Amino acid sequence: MTAGDSLASDQVVQIKGLNKSFSGNLALRGVDLTVSRGEFLTVFGPNGAGTTTLLRILATITRPSAGRIWVSGLEAGKDSTEIRRRVGYVPHQTLLYDDLTAYENLRFYGRMYDVPDLESRLQALAERMGLTSQLHRLVRTLSRGIQQRFSIVRALLHDPSILLLDEPETGLDQQASAMMVEMLDAGAKTVIMTSHRLENSLELADRAVILASGRITYDAPKSSLDKATFAGVYARYSEMK
Amino acid sequence: MKSSFWVKVSAILWKDVLTEFRTRDTFTSVLVFSILVIVIFNFTFVPGSQMFETVAPGVLWVTFTFAGVLSLNRSFARDKEKGCLDGLVLCPADRVALYLGKMLSCLAFMLVVEAIVLPVFAVLFDLPLYLPKLAVIAVVATIGFAAVGTVFSALVVHTRARELLLPLLFFPIIIPVIIAAVKASELALSAASWSEMTSWLTIIAAFDVIFTVAAALVFDYVLEE
Amino acid sequence: MQGRLIDYSLIGVCFTLMIAAISLISVYVPTEEQMGVVQRIFYFHVPLAWVAFLAFFVVFIMSLLYIWKGDEKWDFRAYASAEIGVVFTTMVLITGPIWAKSAWGTWWTWDMRLTTTLVLWFIYVAYLMVRSFASDEERGARFAAVVGIIGFIDVPVVALAIVLSRTQHPSPIVFEGGLASSMLLTLLVSVAAFTVFYVLLLRLRASTRQMTSEIMKLRQELEI
Numbered sequence: 001m002t003a004g005d006s007l008a009s010d011q012v013v014q015i016k017g018l019n020k021s022f023s024g025n026l027a028l029r030g031v032d033l034t035v036s037r038g039e040f041l042t043v044f045g046p047n048g049a050g051t052t053t054l055l056r057i058l059a060t061i062t063r064p065s066a067g068r069i070w071v072s073g074l075e076a077g078k079d080s081t082e083i084r085r086r087v088g089y090v091p092h093q094t095l096l097y098d099d100l101t102a103y104e105n106l107r108f109y110g111r112m113y114d115v116p117d118l119e120s121r122l123q124a125l126a127e128r129m130g131l132t133s134q135l136h137r138l139v140r141t142l143s144r145g146i147q148q149r150f151s152i153v154r155a156l157l158h159d160p161s162i163l164l165l166d167e168p169e170t171g172l173d174q175q176a177s178a179m180m181v182e183m184l185d186a187g188a189k190t191v192i193m194t195s196h197r198l199e200n201s202l203e204l205a206d207r208a209v210i211l212a213s214g215r216i217t218y219d220a221p222k223s224s225l226d227k228a229t230f231a232g233v234y235a236r237y238s239e240m241k
Numbered sequence: 242m243k244s245s246f247w248v249k250v251s252a253i254l255w256k257d258v259l260t261e262f263r264t265r266d267t268f269t270s271v272l273v274f275s276i277l278v279i280v281i282f283n284f285t286f287v288p289g290s291q292m293f294e295t296v297a298p299g300v301l302w303v304t305f306t307f308a309g310v311l312s313l314n315r316s317f318a319r320d321k322e323k324g325c326l327d328g329l330v331l332c333p334a335d336r337v338a339l340y341l342g343k344m345l346s347c348l349a350f351m352l353v354v355e356a357i358v359l360p361v362f363a364v365l366f367d368l369p370l371y372l373p374k375l376a377v378i379a380v381v382a383t384i385g386f387a388a389v390g391t392v393f394s395a396l397v398v399h400t401r402a403r404e405l406l407l408p409l410l411f412f413p414i415i416i417p418v419i420i421a422a423v424k425a426s427e428l429a430l431s432a433a434s435w436s437e438m439t440s441w442l443t444i445i446a447a448f449d450v451i452f453t454v455a456a457a458l459v460f461d462y463v464l465e466e
Numbered sequence: 467m468q469g470r471l472i473d474y475s476l477i478g479v480c481f482t483l484m485i486a487a488i489s490l491i492s493v494y495v496p497t498e499e500q501m502g503v504v505q506r507i508f509y510f511h512v513p514l515a516w517v518a519f520l521a522f523f524v525v526f527i528m529s530l531l532y533i534w535k536g537d538e539k540w541d542f543r544a545y546a547s548a549e550i551g552v553v554f555t556t557m558v559l560i561t562g563p564i565w566a567k568s569a570w571g572t573w574w575t576w577d578m579r580l581t582t583t584l585v586l587w588f589i590y591v592a593y594l595m596v597r598s599f600a601s602d603e604e605r606g607a608r609f610a611a612v613v614g615i616i617g618f619i620d621v622p623v624v625a626l627a628i629v630l631s632r633t634q635h636p637s638p639i640v641f642e643g644g645l646a647s648s649m650l651l652t653l654l655v656s657v658a659a660f661t662v663f664y665v666l667l668l669r670l671r672a673s674t675r676q677m678t679s680e681i682m683k684l685r686q687e688l689e690i
Contacts, residue, residue: 023603024682061330062466065604084333093324095331099260111252112332114245154328389616396609400599409595410613413588414620417627424631440630448623455619459612462533466605 010037012162012190013058018067020053020214027053029214031067040191042205044198046238050214051194052091055164058192059089071162085113088160090168094151098140102131102150105139106157113158125153129179145173152180165193169201198231212237249334253342258349260319267315268354275308275358279365297366298426302419304358305379306386309351310408313390316347317398326398330464340391340460344453347394348387355379374429374438381445382422388452389414396463414452421445469673476666483659490652498649504568509652511561513660514554515583521551521664522586522618525593529614532607539676541607544614546671548593550664555587578628585624589617 013035020028027050035041045051056062057069060080069076071083096105103122110118126132129149134142139150148168155163169177181204195201202208208225210218210233217237220230261268282300320326329339359379363370393410397403425441491509498505528544531537562580563573574580593613600606645653 021604021686024686026686029687056327056466059331060465061327063604081333081335084331087331089331091324091327093327095324095328097256097260097319097325098323099263099319100256104256104259108252108256109328109332111248112329112334114248114333158333392612392616396596396612399601399605400596400609401601402599406592406595406599409588409592413585413592414616416585417620417623420627420631444623444627444630451619451623452616455616459533459615462608462612466602 011035012037012039012072013192014070015058016068018054018057018069019065020050020057020062021065026214028057028064031211031214031216033209033216033219035190035192037190040204040206041193041209042201042207043192043194043209043211044196044201044234045194045211046196049211051196051211052166054211055089055091055166055192055194058162059087059164060084061089085158086160087162087164088155088158089164089166090152090155091166092170094139094147095154096139096147096150099138101136101138102126102142103135105150106154109154110157115158121157121159122153125156128183129153129176145176149176149179152176152183156183160189162190162192165191167194167196169195169197198227198234202227202230210234210237246335246338249332249338250342250345253329253339254345254349257316257319257343257346261350267312268350271308271312271315271354272357274311275304275354276361278304278307279358279362283365294430295427297362297368297430298423300366301359301362301375301426302382302423304362305351305355305383305422306412306415306419308354308358309383309386309390310411312350312354313347313386313394313411314397314404314407316343316350316391316394321398326464336461336464337457339464340457343395344387344391344456347391348383351383351386352380355383368430372429374435375426378422378425378429378438378442378445381442381449382418384449385418385445385452386415388449388456392456392460392463395460399463399466418445418448421448469669473666473669476662476669480659480662480666483655483662487652487656487659490655495648495652496646501565501569504565507561507565509656511558511565512653513657514561515558515579516657517660517664518551518554518558518583518586520661521547521554521668522590522621524668525551525590525614526618529611532611533615538604538607538679539672541611542672542675542679543668544611545597545607545675546668548590548610548614549671550667552587552590552594554664555583555590558583559587576628577632578625581628582621582625586621589613589620593617 011034013033015031015033018028018031018033019026031050031054043051043054053062057064057076058071060076060083063077072086074082074086076083096102097108100108106122106126107118110122115121123132126135129152131146131149131153134146134150139147142150152168168180193201193204202222202225205222207219207221208230209216218233279300282296282303286296317326320329332339359372359375360370362368363372390411393407393414397407397410400406421441421444425438425445428438428441487509491506495506495509497503524547525544528540528547532540532544562583566575567573593610596609596613597603597606600609
C-alpha cells in the first residue's frame, strides 16, 4: 500500500499502528491518527503518557519500533530529509547553544535549513516576536522566557507547514503565547500540540485527543465537545495511569 | 557535490569553532593535560640517556592519543546540552554533511592542540624545533583519529559512563594508526628521507579513507533515537 | 518443528565429532618430537582461533543486515555470535601462551597473529559493553552494529600494520616442512567439531533471545 492510496489529499499526517518501546517498555502502543491540513490538534496526556515520544517520532528524531508514518505523503524513514524540511518542532528544551548569541544560533539553523533570504527572514521573525533588542546577546544571558521565544523563531525559520509544539505553555509567558497564536493563525499551518493541562490549551484546538499509557483513548472535534464532560473524561484517564 | 552540502558542513564547523573560541574551556584543559603527560613521561626515563631518542616517538603518540580521546569526549557533550543534538538531527541535511562538519571540527581542534604540544615536546626532549616531517605525520594520523572518533563520540553521549566507554572503543580501532605513526616518527626523528616513510604514511592514509567513508555511512545509526 | 530437528541433529553430529576429535588428539596422533606432549594443545588452539574469527565475521555480516533491514532477528544473531567469539578468543589467548612457552620458550611475542587476536578481543569486549551501557536496548543494538562493522573492517588494517612493524623479527615457525598427514587429519576433525559446536551455540543463543523478546512483547500487550 502506498501513501497515495489511502491518503486523502488534505491529510497531512497519517500514523498507522505506531509502536515505540524503550528497553521493552512500550511508550506507544498501536497509535493510529490522521491530521488534516490546517487543523489544530491538541494531544492531551499526563506526564509519561507518550506525548513527547509521539512528537519526537513525527519530528523524525526517534525511530518507531513498529508502524508507519506519512507526513505530507512522505514516508518517515524513507524521505526523512524531506519531512524535516516541512516540520517545525518546539520541544521543552530550547535547542539553542548557550555560548552563541541568539543571532548566531538562528543563522546557524537557517543555513542548515537552506532558508532563502535568511537575514531578512530572521530579522522579520525576531521583530514580530519582539526580540530585536535581544538578538545579539549570548543565549546563556537570556531569561528562560526569551530563550523559549527564540526557540519558536528557530522552529518557524524555514516556514514549516506542520508545527509540533511540546507543552508550550510550560515555558511561555502569556504575552509570548498570544504572539505565537497570532503567528500560527496568520500562517494557516497544521499544528499538533501536546499538553497536560486543560486550561487555555482547549481553546486553541480544533480537535482534542487524549493519549493515556501510550494509547489514544479519546478523539473528538471541538465542535462536539463539552468542556465539562471532556474535563471529566481527561481526569479519569489521567488517574488510570 | 551541491553547494548547500558544503554550506551545512561549514555551518557546523563554524558553530563549533566559535563556541570553543568563546569558552576555551576544553582547549585549555586538553592542552595543559597534554603537556602534563609529556612531563610525567620525562620522569620515567633517566635524563640524558640514549633511550630518549628511541622513546620519544612513543611518548609523543601516547600524548596525542590521550589528548585526542579527551577532546572527542567533549565534542558532542556541548551539543547534548539544551537538546542541541536533537536540533542537529532535525535539520534536513544529508547525514554525511553532519558527519563531515563534526569530523572537521574535531580535527581542527586536535590539530591546534598538537601544533602547540609539538614544539613543547621538542624543547623538553631537546629536539630541533623545525620538524616538518613530524607535522605531516601528525596531520595524516589525526585525520584518522577524527574519522573514527567522531562516530564513537556521537555514540557514547547516549550511554552511561561515556567518558569510560569512549577510550575502550576508540583505542583498539586506532591501533594501526598509532603503530604506523610511531614508526614514521622514529624515521622522521632519525632524519630519514621522505621515501623511507612512504609505506607508513600510505597505511595511515588508507586508514583515513576507509574509515571516513565507513563512518560517514553508519553515522545516521548513532544519531537517531 | 523443523528447527528442533536441525538442533537435535546438530547436537548428534557435534557430539560424534567431539568424541572423534578428542580420541584422535589423545590416542591416535603421535607426540611431536621437539615440543613434547604440550604440543597437543595445538589441536584445540587452532580450531578455537578459527571459530573466533568466523564468529566475528558473522557479527560483521549480521550487523550489516540488521542496519540494512532493521529486523531484530539479525541483531540476536550478531549478539550471540559476538558472545561466542569473545569466549573463544579468551580461550585462544589462554591456550596460546601455554603452547608458546614450550614451543618458543616464551609466553608471549608481539607477532601478527597474537597481537591481532588481542586487539580483536578488546574490540568485541567493547562491542558487548556498548550494549549494556546504552540508554535503551534498541539503541544499544544499533550502536553495537556500528561497532561490529567498524571493528571488523579494522582487523586487516591492524594485521597489516603489525606485519610491517615487526619485519626485523623472524615470524615464529610452527612446523618445519608442514604437517604430517596424521596431524593434519586430527586438526581437520577438531576444526570440524568446533565449527559445528559454534553453529549449534549460535542457533540456541539466538533463538533464546528471540523467545525472550517475544515474551516481553506479549507481556507488554497483556498489561492494561
